[in-house]
Amino acid sequence: MTIENYRKVIERIYSEVLPYQGTGKVADYIPALAEVDPGRFGIAVETLEGDTIAQGDAEICFSIQSISKVFTFAMVLRHMGEDIFKSVGREPSGNPFNSLIQLEHEKGIPRNPFINAGALVVTDRLMELYPRPKEAILDFVREVCGNDDIYYDRRVAQSELMHADRNRALAYFMKSFGNIRNDVEALVDVYCHQCSIAMSCVDLARAFRFLANRGVNPADNERLLTESQAKRLGALMATCGFYDESGDFAFRVGLPGKSGVGGGIVAYLPGKLSIAVWSPELDPHGNSLMGIETLERFTTDIASSIF
Numbered sequence: 312m313t314i315e316n317y318r319k320v321i322e323r324i325y326s327e328v329l330p331y332q333g334t335g336k337v338a339d340y341i342p343a344l345a346e347v348d349p350g351r352f353g354i355a356v357e358t359l360e361g362d363t364i365a366q367g368d369a370e371i372c373f374s375i376q377s378i379s380k381v382f383t384f385a386m387v388l389r390h391m392g393e394d395i396f397k398s399v400g401r402e403p404s405g406n407p408f409n410s411l412i413q414l415e416h417e418k419g420i421p422r423n424p425f426i427n428a429g430a431l432v433v434t435d436r437l438m439e440l441y442p443r444p445k446e447a448i449l450d451f452v453r454e455v456c457g458n459d460d461i462y463y464d465r466r467v468a469q470s471e472l473m474h475a476d477r478n479r480a481l482a483y484f485m486k487s488f489g490n491i492r493n494d495v496e497a498l499v500d501v502y503c504h505q506c507s508i509a510m511s512c513v514d515l516a517r518a519f520r521f522l523a524n525r526g527v528n529p530a531d532n533e534r535l536l537t538e539s540q541a542k543r544l545g546a547l548m549a550t551c552g553f554y555d556e557s558g559d560f561a562f563r564v565g566l567p568g569k570s571g572v573g574g575g576i577v578a579y580l581p582g583k584l585s586i587a588v589w590s591p592e593l594d595p596h597g598n599s600l601m602g603i604e605t606l607e608r609f610t611t612d613i614a615s616s617i618f
């Protein structure tokens with residue numbers, strides 16, 4: 312498909328999905344997220360050739376939340392390789408993103424890196440790999456999206472830190488099994504900061520191009536992950552990227568992707584493009600309702616998915 316065809320598809324889907332506004336619910340368990348304008352809606356597509364399509368609020372920054380779990384996991388996978396799978400599994404959890412119940416049966420080893428428990432373990436390892444983890448995360452994200460202005464939204468981070476008791480509980484519980492090594496308060500501080508990173512749809516679509524390009528950043532040809540690591544990360548996104556809605560996302564959309572409770576979703580078509588959508592109203596699983604609707608229409612219209 313030509314870029315002009317993609318542009319027409321995005322314009323049409325944007326107007327088709329707009330009437331869904333008001334059917335979801337903005338996340339309110341983190342007060343700073345509850346203040347976001349529910350009417351925001353943006354879509355960005357980045358092709359591997361370097362073309363950009365930006366529709367609606369595609370250039371407004373928002374809180375990426377759990378999308379950050381892909382960046383931290385990529386950083387740790389790059390350094391630790393397969394060893395990370397001794398501490399975190401690779402099966403869908405079938406449970407909500409912040410659930411505690413599986414952890415007791417599974418002896419403090421979270422099901423996968425994209426539920427909160429798994430992401431906390433990944434960030435714990437990252438803190439051992441990098442002496443200044445917050446700076447390292449920001450540097451990595453800035454590098455992959457080619458935008459040095461990416462920042463931590465301190466207000467969101469503070470708000471989240473004040474309401475992070477469930478994440479603290481997950482971390483302490485895993486620490487009792489020896490699967491968290493750092494001080495829990497220091498860990499939750501880094502974790503809340505990574506969730507507070509503010510990016511636009513255009514930034515996010517650019518940041519996922521190295522995954523669409525099998526581990527190589529097309530902007531400078533730097534290999535960030537081996538081909539096998541990129542495959543593994545994609546497989547994890549395709550099976551676990553949407554918590555207890557991962558199966559439905561695969562069924563409806565058919566792309567590897569990751570969501571966040573800020574209302575963002577990023578997905579990619581290997582070898583071709585990445586696409587980010589932002590609409591803060593969530594469905595009951597904590598995924599952007601209009602985001603999934605948009606992506607379902609996108610893969611249907613372009614008649615392409617990973618399946």
Ligand code: GLN
Nearest residue numbers: 376377408427506571572
């Ligand atoms: N910061 C959020 C939390 O830890 C991220 C959750 C999400 O985006 N699903 O609860």
